[in-house]
Amino acid sequence: MNHLHLSSFATERDLRLSIVEAGRICYASGLMLSNNGNLSMRLGGDSVVITPSGMCKGRLEPEDLLIVDLDGQIIKADSKRKRKASSETAMHLEAYRQRADIRAVIHAHPSNATALTVAGIPFPVDILPEVLEGLGPVPTTRFALPSSDDNARAISELVKDHNAILIRNHGAITFGTDLDEALSHLERLESVAKTVVTAHLLGNVNHLPDEMMPALRELYFKMRSR
Numbered sequence: 001m002n003h004l005h006l007s008s009f010a011t012e013r014d015l016r017l018s019i020v021e022a023g024r025i026c027y028a029s030g031l032m033l034s035n036n037g038n039l040s041m042r043l044g045g046d047s048v049v050i051t052p053s054g055m056c057k058g059r060l061e062p063e064d065l066l067i068v069d070l071d072g073q074i075i076k077a078d079s080k081r082k083r084k085a086s087s088e089t090a091m092h093l094e095a096y097r098q099r100a101d102i103r104a105v106i107h108a109h110p111s112n113a114t115a116l117t118v119a120g121i122p123f124p125v126d127i128l129p130e131v132l133e134g135l136g137p138v139p140t141t142r143f144a145l146p147s148s149d150d151n152a153r154a155i156s157e158l159v160k161d162h163n164a165i166l167i168r169n170h171g172a173i174t175f176g177t178d179l180d181e182a183l184s185h186l187e188r189l190e191s192v193a194k195t196v197v198t199a200h201l202l203g204n205v206n207h208l209p210d211e212m213m214p215a216l217r218e219l220y221f222k223m224r225s226r
């Protein structure tokens with residue numbers, strides 16, 4: 001059973017278990033090393049289950065997670081564990097406030113995708129077909145201080161039209177209708193970035209033929225309208 005693919009009727013316990021599982025996947029695949037990154041899921045219309053700050057996301061227990069409202073106020077936290085909500089909570093809440101379809105958010109520091117922002121190379125839509133087939137354009141924000149409300153402001157204009165956003169010299173944030181989709185976007189983002197970085201290292205980057213781009217853009221618009 002895929003625990004990351006939850007319906008809107010999932011219980012709080014289901015959400016906690018799926019976030020713990022996704023955290024383990026992100027850690028094991030190198031997308032969230034050390035205590036980097038954070039994951040959340042919408043619980044009902046106006047509250048969110050989110051990971052704690054300062055902990056490795058590969059070694060969480062369901063009780064480590066907190067519940068906050070859309071203003072960031074803590075609704076529920078295990079009193080014995082004394083966890084604090086993710087330092088990037090404001091960025092997660094910005095996405096939930098703007099788009100009712102978003103039910104899961106992941107912020108990570110994928111090394112190849114982040115390296116593109118450090119090198120000043122925009123994330124390309126015309127090198128691998130899977131970008132427009134399964135992800136869509138990925139913009140890069142200005143630099144904003146990590147763990148600050150400024151990060152929420154930096155992504156604010158971009159949330160509406162994107163499934164994934166790169167944060168300059170910092171990392172990435174992806175959205176999904178469930179955790180499975182948000183994770184899939186993150187994995188695709190990093191996988192494409194790795195190929196692009198490798199091609200740059202090899203010294204040549206072949207772009208997709210111009211005549212193929214209209215068909216790929218059509219696939220993207222079909223995906224968006226689903």
Ligand SMILES: [Zn+2]
Nearest residue numbers: 037146170171
């Ligand atoms: Zn970060």
